[in-house]
Amino acid sequence: MSLAMKQQQNEEINLTPLSIAKPEAKLYLSFMYVAFISLFIGGLMGLLQVLVRSGDFELPLGIGYYQILTLHGVILALVLTTFFIIGFQYSLLGKTVGMSDKQRKLGWLSFWTMTIGTALTGTAILLGEANVLYTFYAPLKAHPIFYIGLALVVVGTWIAALVNWHQVYVWKKAHPNQKTPLLAFMVTINMIMWVICSLGVAVTVLVQFIPWSLGYTETINVLLSRTLFWYFGHPLVYFWLLPAYMAWYAIIPKIIGGKIFSDSLARLSFILFLFFSIPVGFHHQLTEPGIDPTWKFIQVVLTFMVIVPSLMTAFSMFAMFETTGRKQGATGLFDWFKKLPWKDVRFVAPFAGMVAFIPGGAGGIINASHQLNTLVHNTIWVTGHFHLTIATTVLLTFFGIAYWLIPHLTGRKLTPKIHKLGIYQTIIWAVGMLIMSGAMHIQGLLGGPRRSSFSEYGGTEQAAEWVGYQTAQAVGGTLLFIGIVLMIYIFMELLAFAPKGEEEFPIAEEEEDAQPTPSWMENWKLWIGITIALILFAYTIPMIDIIQNAPPGSPPFDNIL
Numbered sequence: 079m080s081l082a083m084k085q086q087q088n089e090e091i092n093l094t095p096l097s098i099a100k101p102e103a104k105l106y107l108s109f110m111y112v113a114f115i116s117l118f119i120g121g122l123m124g125l126l127q128v129l130v131r132s133g134d135f136e137l138p139l140g141i142g143y144y145q146i147l148t149l150h151g152v153i154l155a156l157v158l159t160t161f162f163i164i165g166f167q168y169s170l171l172g173k174t175v176g177m178s179d180k181q182r183k184l185g186w187l188s189f190w191t192m193t194i195g196t197a198l199t200g201t202a203i204l205l206g207e208a209n210v211l212y213t214f215y216a217p218l219k220a221h222p223i224f225y226i227g228l229a230l231v232v233v234g235t236w237i238a239a240l241v242n243w244h245q246v247y248v249w250k251k252a253h254p255n256q257k258t259p260l261l262a263f264m265v266t267i268n269m270i271m272w273v274i275c276s277l278g279v280a281v282t283v284l285v286q287f288i289p290w291s292l293g294y295t296e297t298i299n300v301l302l303s304r305t306l307f308w309y310f311g312h313p314l315v316y317f318w319l320l321p322a323y324m325a326w327y328a329i330i331p332k333i334i335g336g337k338i339f340s341d342s343l344a345r346l347s348f349i350l351f352l353f354f355s356i357p358v359g360f361h362h363q364l365t366e367p368g369i370d371p372t373w374k375f376i377q378v379v380l381t382f383m384v385i386v387p388s389l390m391t392a393f394s395m396f397a398m399f400e401t402t403g404r405k406q407g408a409t410g411l412f413d414w415f416k417k418l419p420w421k422d423v424r425f426v427a428p429f430a431g432m433v434a435f436i437p438g439g440a441g442g443i444i445n446a447s448h449q450l451n452t453l454v455h456n457t458i459w460v461t462g463h464f465h466l467t468i469a470t471t472v473l474l475t476f477f478g479i480a481y482w483l484i485p486h487l488t489g490r491k492l493t494p495k496i497h498k499l500g501i502y503q504t505i506i507w508a509v510g511m512l513i514m515s516g517a518m519h520i521q522g523l524l525g526g527p528r529r530s531s532f533s534e535y536g537g538t539e540q541a542a543e544w545v546g547y548q549t550a551q552a553v554g555g556t557l558l559f560i561g562i563v564l565m566i567y568i569f570m571e572l573l574a575f576a577p578k579g580e581e582e583f584p585i586a587e588e589e590e591d592a593q594p595t596p597s598w599m600e601n602w603k604l605w606i607g608i609t610i611a612l613i614l615f616a617y618t619i620p621m622i623d624i625i626q627n628a629p630p631g632s633p634p635f636d637n638i639l
């Protein structure tokens with residue numbers, strides 16, 4: 079069916095979600111294959127790391143600790159997330175605004191560009207030519223293929239962004255006076271943020287790293303490269319978070335039998351993310367010399383602004399849970415809690431992710447506080463923080479999405495057995511992460527460094543204090559690996575073995591008496607204008623300073639690890 083016909087049908091049935099045709103499903107599923115293969119490889123590397131750090135295990139065959147650490151970070155933080163997100167977002171748009179044949183073909187182009195890039199980067203790491211970790215901080219130097227591969231992954235996502243915006247544009251033209259469906263609005267924002275921020279990493283990779291790694295330039299401006307990386311690196315974490323929020327705002331209400339709490343509030347929180355995600359990168363560089371403290375202070379203030387939309391989200395979630403519970407007959411202060419569908423894994427997994435975000439977010443606020451940051455920076459506390467946020471909050475939500483998205487796309491049923499297995503999976507994950515991330519937080523407070531293999535540090539007393547926590551991390555990490563194996567099994571069941579049938583693509587509706595969403599919320603020129611103004615304000619002067627007063631650049635440190 080052509081896109082115009084689908085949209086016509088959409089209008090006739092009063093904006094009920096569109097159906098997903100087989101060729102579209104194939105595209106969305108391809109992204110999921112790469113995401114879940116990455117989960118397995120990255121998880122295995124994680125297991126090896128925690129075992130090495132326990133002090134009781136050595137890597138065989140001359141494999142280096144920093145080689146597997148790089149693979150772990152790149153394949154989980156960059157590949158798994160990006161593939162899942164792009165595939166999920168395509169499916170959201172396919173469902174809410176439609177996808178034409180031409181758009182689908184370009185969707186494949188984005189997929190293959192990203193996949194070829196991943197293969198190149200992965201090969202460089204596997205050959206031991208890129209032990210530079212996922213942040214590839216200069217002056218550590220990798221083989222040029224590592225950077226070229228990463229650049230291709232980014233180019234692939236830009237193609238996806240263009241396709242996404244085109245999908246929304248075509249829909250808008252066909253529905254001139256209607257508001258963009260909430261999920262399509264959210265995808266549009268996420269991709270605007272992503273394209274603006276990934277320009278930073280593109281510039282440093284193309285202008286600094288590739289020529290330097292090819293030997294065309296002798297030195298690199300280290301501070302500039304790190305600043306451009308973090309200009310990208312912090313919004314990157316919201317690029318991971320916002321798809322989880324899409325599910326929390328617009329999908330979870332349907333799963334629990336409720337309605338969207340407030341369409342306007344959800345849109346406003348996404349607009350605030352667009353404004354405040356980017357001009358905050360210095361909070362990763364608070365201990366770095368060469369950046370004027372005034373600008374660090376300004377970016378810390380802006381960091382506290384980006385906490386606001388998450389607090390709005392927390393408020394909305396509580397409000398949505400309570401309103402739904404009360405409509406189902408709950409009375410008293412907390413009865414609504416019992417009304418939540420505790421046997422439905424599509425709800426339980428993301429809910430566990432929400433709970434993890436309470437300490438995860440609090441940890442972020444600690445990190446962002448300049449004085450406290452001096453205590454935790456470069457300690458394994460930070461690793462604990464991001465395992466709670468990305469590896470629990472976001473990932474459990476992604477698992478929650480997979481439970482309905484995969485069978486919806488493969489035409490299979492989410493059976494009671496899989497619900498049950500999924501709930502065990504969630505529990506194993508939550509317990510494993512509680513142990514591993516909890517031990518990381520405490521060890522960090524005791525001064526344990528991050529990004530480091532096992533060492534007794536010459537037999538110092540302080541390092542001896544850390545060993546017990548490292549053993550706990552190995553216990554937690556082993557549980558997490560069991561959780562990964564279980565999740566891969568569930569994924570394969572949903573892909574090919576579960577009984578044939580239909581699974582719902584749950585998209586929630588607004589309350590009947592909801593106030594209309596103001597039309598100015600779609601004033602894209604204004605939102606992008608404010609975003610650019612904030613970026614220019616936060617970065618122009620310090621950037622000029624970093625370039626003009628740069629110390630001598632650094633020659634490459636080649637595979638010293």
Ligand code: HAS
Pocket residue numbers: 213315316318319361362381384385388389391392395396432433435436438439440441442443444445446447451454455456460463464467468472
């Ligand atoms: Fe972070 C470092 C600050 C959020 C990821 N962060 C990292 C790194 C990663 C990362 C990967 O300021 C390491 C990078 C590296 O390799 O060096 N982070 C923050 C702040 C937030 C934050 C202020 N981070 C995230 C998210 C991530 C993530 C989200 C991934 C997805 N982070 C930092 C800073 C550093 C940092 C510094 C640098 C540290 C250093 O020195 O190197 C905020 O966005 C957090 C706001 C969140 C909240 C929580 C709201 C709670 C909600 C849940 C509601 C629960 C419900 C359930 C409804 C305020 C929405 C209720 C049920 C019940 C039963 C109660």
